[in-house]
Amino acid sequence: MSKKIISRSVLNWMTTTCMMIGGVTVTPPDAHAKIYIEPEKTDNQLEEKVFGAQTATLENGLQIVVIENSRAPVLTHMIWYQVGSADEPRGDGVSGAAHFLEHLMFKGSKALSPGEFSKLIRSIGGNDNAFTSWDYTAYFQSIPSQYLRAVMALEADRMMNLSILDKDIESEREVIIEERRMRTDNDPKALFMEQLRSAMFQNSPYAEPIIGWRDEMPKLERQDVLSYYQTWYSPSNAILVVSGDVKFEDAVKWAKETYGKVPARSVPIHTRSTVPDRTADLRLTMSDDAVRQPMLMKGWVVPSFAEDKRAYIGFEVLTEALSGGAATRLYQTLVVEKKKAVSISLSYDGDARGQGSLWLYAMPTPDTTMEELEKEIEILFREIVGNGVTQDAVEKAKTRLIDQAMFARDSVAGPAMVIGQALAVGATLDDIEYWPRDVEKITREEVQTLFDIYLNPVTPKRLPVTGLLLPKESKEK
Amino acid sequence: MKKHILGFLLLGVMIAPASGQASVLDIQSVTSEKGIAAWLVEDKTVPVLSLQFAFLGAGAINDPDGKQGVSQLLSNTLDEGAGDFDAKEFQEALNDNSISLSFSSSRDNFSGSLKTLNKYQDTAFELLSMALSSPRFEDEAIERMKQANMARIRSNMSDPEWLAARLSNTVLFENHAYARNSGGTLSSLPKITAQDLEEKRSKQFAKDNLIVAVSGNITAEDLKIYLDQVFANLPETAELKTLEQVPQPEGSQIVQHKLPVPQTVVEIAYPGLSRMDEDYFAAEVMNYIFGGAGFGSRLTETVREQNGLTYGIYSGMQDMKYADLYSIGTSTRSEKVAEVLNLIEKETMKIKSTKVTAKELQDAKSYLLGSVPLSLTSTDKIASVMLSFQSRNLPEDYLDIREHEIKKVTPDDIKRAANRILQNDKKTILLVGAAIEQDNQSEAIRYIETLPDIE
Numbered sequence: 001m002s003k004k005i006i007s008r009s010v011l012n013w014m015t016t017t018c019m020m021i022g023g024v025t026v027t028p029p030d031a032h033a034k035i036y037i038e039p040e041k042t043d044n045q046l047e048e049k050v051f052g053a054q055t056a057t058l059e060n061g062l063q064i065v066v067i068e069n070s071r072a073p074v075l076t077h078m079i080w081y082q083v084g085s086a087d088e089p090r091g092d093g094v095s096g097a098a099h100f101l102e103h104l105m106f107k108g109s110k111a112l113s114p115g116e117f118s119k120l121i122r123s124i125g126g127n128d129n130a131f132t133s134w135d136y137t138a139y140f141q142s143i144p145s146q147y148l149r150a151v152m153a154l155e156a157d158r159m160m161n162l163s164i165l166d167k168d169i170e171s172e173r174e175v176i177i178e179e180r181r182m183r184t185d186n187d188p189k190a191l192f193m194e195q196l197r198s199a200m201f202q203n204s205p206y207a208e209p210i211i212g213w214r215d216e217m218p219k220l221e222r223q224d225v226l227s228y229y230q231t232w233y234s235p236s237n238a239i240l241v242v243s244g245d246v247k248f249e250d251a252v253k254w255a256k257e258t259y260g261k262v263p264a265r266s267v268p269i270h271t272r273s274t275v276p277d278r279t280a281d282l283r284l285t286m287s288d289d290a291v292r293q294p295m296l297m298k299g300w301v302v303p304s305f306a307e308d309k310r311a312y313i314g315f316e317v318l319t320e321a322l323s324g325g326a327a328t329r330l331y332q333t334l335v336v337e338k339k340k341a342v343s344i345s346l347s348y349d350g351d352a353r354g355q356g357s358l359w360l361y362a363m364p365t366p367d368t369t370m371e372e373l374e375k376e377i378e379i380l381f382r383e384i385v386g387n388g389v390t391q392d393a394v395e396k397a398k399t400r401l402i403d404q405a406m407f408a409r410d411s412v413a414g415p416a417m418v419i420g421q422a423l424a425v426g427a428t429l430d431d432i433e434y435w436p437r438d439v440e441k442i443t444r445e446e447v448q449t450l451f452d453i454y455l456n457p458v459t460p461k462r463l464p465v466t467g468l469l470l471p472k473e474s475k476e477k
Numbered sequence: 478m479k480k481h482i483l484g485f486l487l488l489g490v491m492i493a494p495a496s497g498q499a500s501v502l503d504i505q506s507v508t509s510e511k512g513i514a515a516w517l518v519e520d521k522t523v524p525v526l527s528l529q530f531a532f533l534g535a536g537a538i539n540d541p542d543g544k545q546g547v548s549q550l551l552s553n554t555l556d557e558g559a560g561d562f563d564a565k566e567f568q569e570a571l572n573d574n575s576i577s578l579s580f581s582s583s584r585d586n587f588s589g590s591l592k593t594l595n596k597y598q599d600t601a602f603e604l605l606s607m608a609l610s611s612p613r614f615e616d617e618a619i620e621r622m623k624q625a626n627m628a629r630i631r632s633n634m635s636d637p638e639w640l641a642a643r644l645s646n647t648v649l650f651e652n653h654a655y656a657r658n659s660g661g662t663l664s665s666l667p668k669i670t671a672q673d674l675e676e677k678r679s680k681q682f683a684k685d686n687l688i689v690a691v692s693g694n695i696t697a698e699d700l701k702i703y704l705d706q707v708f709a710n711l712p713e714t715a716e717l718k719t720l721e722q723v724p725q726p727e728g729s730q731i732v733q734h735k736l737p738v739p740q741t742v743v744e745i746a747y748p749g750l751s752r753m754d755e756d757y758f759a760a761e762v763m764n765y766i767f768g769g770a771g772f773g774s775r776l777t778e779t780v781r782e783q784n785g786l787t788y789g790i791y792s793g794m795q796d797m798k799y800a801d802l803y804s805i806g807t808s809t810r811s812e813k814v815a816e817v818l819n820l821i822e823k824e825t826m827k828i829k830s831t832k833v834t835a836k837e838l839q840d841a842k843s844y845l846l847g848s849v850p851l852s853l854t855s856t857d858k859i860a861s862v863m864l865s866f867q868s869r870n871l872p873e874d875y876l877d878i879r880e881h882e883i884k885k886v887t888p889d890d891i892k893r894a895a896n897r898i899l900q901n902d903k904k905t906i907l908l909v910g911a912a913i914e915q916d917n918q919s920e921a922i923r924y925i926e927t928l929p930d931i932e
Contacts, residue, residue, distance in 0.1 A: 071522050072850045074851055115772070115778070118773055122840065123843050124843065125849075126848065127848065127851060128772075175785050178808070181740035181788075182808055186637050186739060288635070292632070325572045326564075326568045328572075342624045342625050342627075343625060363632070366624075366627075400575050406525070406594055407594070410856050
């Protein structure tokens with residue numbers, strides 16, 4: 001998968017339900033004799049708010065969102081900056097400043113010495129971490145609820161008082177380079193994805209890896225990080241999300257007392273240059289000694305949430321309908337019936353301020369060549385074009401997406417994650433709360449049209465990029 | 478499939494911190510009419526239900542010789558057609574009702590997990606019941622899952638962390654059944670037949686090795702009916718072989734699998750302490766201060782924060798039925814491996830020879846006790862914590878016991894635990910990465926060219 005988020009250390013809680021994130025599993029297929037009667041979608045499920053979140057905005061522009069949930073005496077506090085690696089200056093010879101800053105935010109401020117932030121959180125029985133994406137950067141703490149105000153004070157402090165020693169910049173730069181080695185340089189699949197993405201997002205800031213290019217990371221200096229911090233880390237460019245055991249009024253009051261002290265500051269407009277229409281077919285092939293399992297990848301540039309909300313929901317339904325689990329069309333055709341693939345998936349990444357993308361991944365069976373696999377996928381896509389997206393598949397996909405929203409409340413950190421991410425790329429709270437109602441409105445025809453425009457193998461709106469990851473020839477023989 | 482850095486270390490780390498504040502976990506002991514027992518935490522605030530269960534001892538250790546991967550393949554095929562449903566119909570029934578049903582197998586146990594909205598719970602339990610009692614094991618599905626597993630193995634063969642896990646299996650467990658690859662090998666998977674799967678299912682899934690944990694919006698009375706529906710027809714007794722404990726290492730060693738990658742995966746392993754050991758809780762606190770905390774731990778402070786030599790360094794305890802392990806895991810650019818090993822050695826000496834400070838102890842206890850509710854924030858997390866207690870035969874009030882015991886731990890206890898665990902002559906260093914320079918005093922590296930139990 002395209003590495004959408006990279007974080008300061010291993011995240012292990014992000015398996016919570018994420019309906020807006022598009023990262024869900026399992027879905028329904030074409031009709032067969034069924035013995036179960038499906039419960040009807042009630043109006044209740046469609047009209048009720050998913051999270052019942054409440055919101056307020058401070059004078060300095062900080063938006064506050066609170067999801068009350070008192071099942072355990074804990075909460076998750078997240079601050080989302082609506083800025084990511086795509087906002088770094090381009091062409092200045094360095095990359096990875098957004099992510100480097102995320103690391104350095106733990107290296108001291110007016111109130112705290114280097115490393116003290118995380119230690120304090122641990123000492124109150126909490127966990128903390130942070131992550132950076134192309135369009136947003138988030139810091140979070142899961143803590144016993146009585147410490148909320150104290151944690152707000154700490155987070156507000158580093159929003160305006162970051163103070164880093166030179167020696168910490170030196171050592172932390174080595175840490176992020178080790179992070180890159182672990183995530184990317186040690187892994188041929190990740191290296192290939194990085195190059196594929198870079199080719200596909202020609203002229204877009206999404207072409208650059210969040211963590212930075214290997215040769216540009218060592219050149220990151222204090223000024224790169226600080227100028228990014230001073231430009232973008234403003235309360236008016238941030239969203240505070242608190243989910244868990246807290247009353248809305250208390251959260252707002254404490255936020256005023258803490259974050260309210262951070263001076264208002266305006267931020268520049270985000271620019272996202274777009275991918276030009278490309279008429280040349282783009283194919284990348286990488287053969288590597290370490291690779292034993294060939295893999296096919298295809299990527300298409302498509303509209304994101306920010307560009308077209310209705311299309312965003314349509315793409316969520318489309319990918320769910322065609323590839324939402326083992327009973328759906330792609331798996332059933334390529335893996336079960338034709339035995340050309342051992343796995344196949346189609347996923348949508350539309351949570352972006354700029355353009356979104358669709359990604360197809362497939363692994364051939366041992367006796368299938370990559371040419372055959374590609375051919376079979378093309379045959380299937382040709383079948384789907386025109387009238388091949390079935391009503392049944394669409395309706396089931398919608399039901400599933402709507403059901404997922406009901407699972408979303410069975411978590412404390414999950415709702416903060418879902419809401420923060422959606423707001424960070426330009427959604428409104430209502431877009432999230434009424435997601436089931438909006439999903440329900442999507443029609444089969446809309447989904448079909450999206451497929452026909454973007455995934456039509458003969459005349460797609462934008463040619464996909466195709467990647468073949470292969471074992472070294474000598475090993476295949 | 479999910480990939481964790483230092484996957485097996487995290488497992489240990491994640492199991493350990495369940496603790497304190499039993500009031501948060503209000504466990505009811507439920508027994509159905511036909512005698513099926515379960516632990517239940519009722520939660521009416523969500524329209525959701527999570528059930529987790531395990532058949533103890535029915536994991537990979539009880540796969541037939543020469544057929545590594547039977548448990549894995551069984552976990553993949555139980556939901557590929559059962560009762561009246563063929564594979565596609567079964568998957569459709571799950572998908573159409575937004576039911577998450579999955580099976581998995583560890584070295585020791587075979588387990589299952591069901592998560593459903595209340596409105597689909599009748600269907601969910603019926604499907605689970607069918608999967609356990611009448612799976613079809615059709616050739617097509619078995620072959621498809623074999624191919625998927627072989628593709629997974631081939632795909633993992635370019636992953637240094639996965640290779641490191643294979644190396645540690647081989648070296649730490651040698652001739653014990655734990656050394657096998659639970660996920661199967663490229664040559665063992667093709668040998669597995671429908672009969673192997675059925676044999677395992679019919680003989681190793683029984684009432685006497687079953688544990689069940691449930692959390693969510695369901696009453697004890699309703700649960701009892703479902704328990705009987707799903708589990709009451711199981712045989713009374715499982716046919717399982719028991720194994721010898723993994724023997725203690727005879728000496729220290731350093732073993733490497735050479736791989737041309739820029740970063741070397743490093744693991745240092747020692748025998749651990751059993752959960753029944755009187756120093757277990759002292760060891761838990763020791764581990765937190767030493768490397769378990771991640772940020773703030775001594776190892777992270779030294780190796781990452783002060784020297785920038787790694788992205789992550791963790792330590793953790795892993796308790797299995799036939800072995801207890803203590804391990805430290807990290808990764809660093811290959812030319813710095815010796816330096817990282819030296820730094821870890823210095824910290825090891827320090828925690829064995831000097832008492833931890835009062836502040837370190839206080840902070841560790843605060844975290845270990847205070848963070849318990851964080852692991853109880855969803856129905857599946859709660860069910861999973863309960864199942865981990867049951868699988869270790871811990872009582873329902875284990876969190877209270879743990880809290881009481883952790884509060885009592887002193888700096889002397891920690892020093893003693895450190896000395897019992899971190900013994901030089903029982904240390905195994907495992908490396909996957911490029912060849913490294915060693916100084917003259919260092920122990921000679923033993924190289925393993927071809928890792929067993931992959932091909």
